[in-house]
Amino acid sequence: MKSVTRRRVLGSFGLAAGTCVLSSCQSGNQVSSSDKGGWGYPWPYVELDPEATAERAYYAYEKGCMYGVFAPVVKQLAEKRGEPYRSFPVNMMQYGAGGTGGSGSLCGALNGGAALIGLFAGTEERMKKPIGELFLWYEQTELPVYTARKPVSDIDIPKTASHSVLCHVSVSRWCAGSGYKSFGDPRKERCRRLTADAAGKIVEILNARLVGESLSGAELNEDVKTCKSCHTKGSILSNSRGTMNCGSCHFSLAKDHPKIPAT
Amino acid sequence: MKSVTRRRVLGSFGLAAGTCVLSSCQSGNQVSSSDKGGWGYPWPYVELDPEATAERAYYAYEKGCMYGVFAPVVKQLAEKRGEPYRSFPVNMMQYGAGGTGGSGSLCGALNGGAALIGLFAGTEERMKKPIGELFLWYEQTELPVYTARKPVSDIDIPKTASHSVLCHVSVSRWCAGSGYKSFGDPRKERCRRLTADAAGKIVEILNARLVGESLSGAELNEDVKTCKSCHTKGSILSNSRGTMNCGSCHFSLAKDHPKIPAT
Numbered sequence: 001m002k003s004v005t006r007r008r009v010l011g012s013f014g015l016a017a018g019t020c021v022l023s024s025c026q027s028g029n030q031v032s033s034s035d036k037g038g039w040g041y042p043w044p045y046v047e048l049d050p051e052a053t054a055e056r057a058y059y060a061y062e063k064g065c066m067y068g069v070f071a072p073v074v075k076q077l078a079e080k081r082g083e084p085y086r087s088f089p090v091n092m093m094q095y096g097a098g099g100t101g102g103s104g105s106l107c108g109a110l111n112g113g114a115a116l117i118g119l120f121a122g123t124e125e126r127m128k129k130p131i132g133e134l135f136l137w138y139e140q141t142e143l144p145v146y147t148a149r150k151p152v153s154d155i156d157i158p159k160t161a162s163h164s165v166l167c168h169v170s171v172s173r174w175c176a177g178s179g180y181k182s183f184g185d186p187r188k189e190r191c192r193r194l195t196a197d198a199a200g201k202i203v204e205i206l207n208a209r210l211v212g213e214s215l216s217g218a219e220l221n222e223d224v225k226t227c228k229s230c231h232t233k234g235s236i237l238s239n240s241r242g243t244m245n246c247g248s249c250h251f252s253l254a255k256d257h258p259k260i261p262a263t
Numbered sequence: 264m265k266s267v268t269r270r271r272v273l274g275s276f277g278l279a280a281g282t283c284v285l286s287s288c289q290s291g292n293q294v295s296s297s298d299k300g301g302w303g304y305p306w307p308y309v310e311l312d313p314e315a316t317a318e319r320a321y322y323a324y325e326k327g328c329m330y331g332v333f334a335p336v337v338k339q340l341a342e343k344r345g346e347p348y349r350s351f352p353v354n355m356m357q358y359g360a361g362g363t364g365g366s367g368s369l370c371g372a373l374n375g376g377a378a379l380i381g382l383f384a385g386t387e388e389r390m391k392k393p394i395g396e397l398f399l400w401y402e403q404t405e406l407p408v409y410t411a412r413k414p415v416s417d418i419d420i421p422k423t424a425s426h427s428v429l430c431h432v433s434v435s436r437w438c439a440g441s442g443y444k445s446f447g448d449p450r451k452e453r454c455r456r457l458t459a460d461a462a463g464k465i466v467e468i469l470n471a472r473l474v475g476e477s478l479s480g481a482e483l484n485e486d487v488k489t490c491k492s493c494h495t496k497g498s499i500l501s502n503s504r505g506t507m508n509c510g511s512c513h514f515s516l517a518k519d520h521p522k523i524p525a526t
Binding site (some may be wrong): 039119 | 326331356357368369374378380381384386395435439446447500503504
């Protein structure tokens, strides 16, 4: 995993648009609010260790995938800095489990990672790129790769690329690739390890942003670019939005769709 | 919209599993934390007015659909009760705009509503049903229905049922139904009004839960029940999870799919 030196603490990612500097917000166990109320926004991010975060996420998965990614980051910051991190109701993030309340929509590990970016980034515009990095990594990487020193279950867990950010698709593809059922210990262990992977990845992304870097590497695949050239913002049709992998739902072109030239 | 009397404040939804009672957490503008640190969890919910919340959400949409649903609820509670609501960094919820960072996945208005349920419900198990109510209402209702007294844009906005909780699908269906493009003022006005609708709906759901009621009414459609009878937990195949409307992505059955008996 990418290393960021220890000296690189409190860089531009957390502070550029911030109104709350840690030294003025923290006073032992007693918290104080600003004149305007609340803690200010965005909250500063302090460099964390991806491996240590992944390990904590692996066990935090007990409260679901969104909690598993979100809580270990905020809790480590609380251990290092106290407030305001200590007052964040991290337990609320249980709502993202199973693609949000079990609905199978956005993978909770990604929702948790995106929520962290939201907490530290400051403006919607500054959130898009790091969220895109996280989501593309998830779509395109064969997961899970994390191995625990003390695994909850030592079942051999096959890796699959989800080609989608959606829990339903991600789980279905893994079931197809592994032969395991969608409920039961092997699938839970898969999602537990994947939660650890996502937590490590989001810390890599946040650390890189501290020093003004982008991990980049991942980009939209060629099929998606082709679809977007006609269907998204500024194109001829402009009749959709989003960056999700098209083929994970559009399994084939509609019968009346014009032929797409080979690239 | 459903009415819950003013006397019904701080019911079981917010307090049954809670460790933080408002009277012990609030002391004017000065906040104090519990012995364990933080504010406790879940946070208590106090009855709000759906119409007033919808109106605030309509304008709060300026910072995106997730923020637009989440912030007006927490800000109203902050106005009524002060802390801990006042310290919640509501601006982080900008991350959910455009289906999370513009990815087109889960509609941000729903992510914001689900996050509120997360804040007030206490356990993952207690979050599922109200999230399901919100999501099914969104999938099955022709939206938007909200009309502002002082609209940002007074364009006539057609209503469509999204049949999906996904931003990408919801926007695409609305574009198909309305003839408007996916970016531009009409689509923004549609999502602004839809954000107001979702904010009103989540307050209805939260108010009903205060008195131990479920709005219910909405349930999985018959097609989804048929699919789930073979593909989800406890079924023969058990190779998927989720409750999303299947037909919004699975436009037709795979060629080798067994014939489904007519119901």
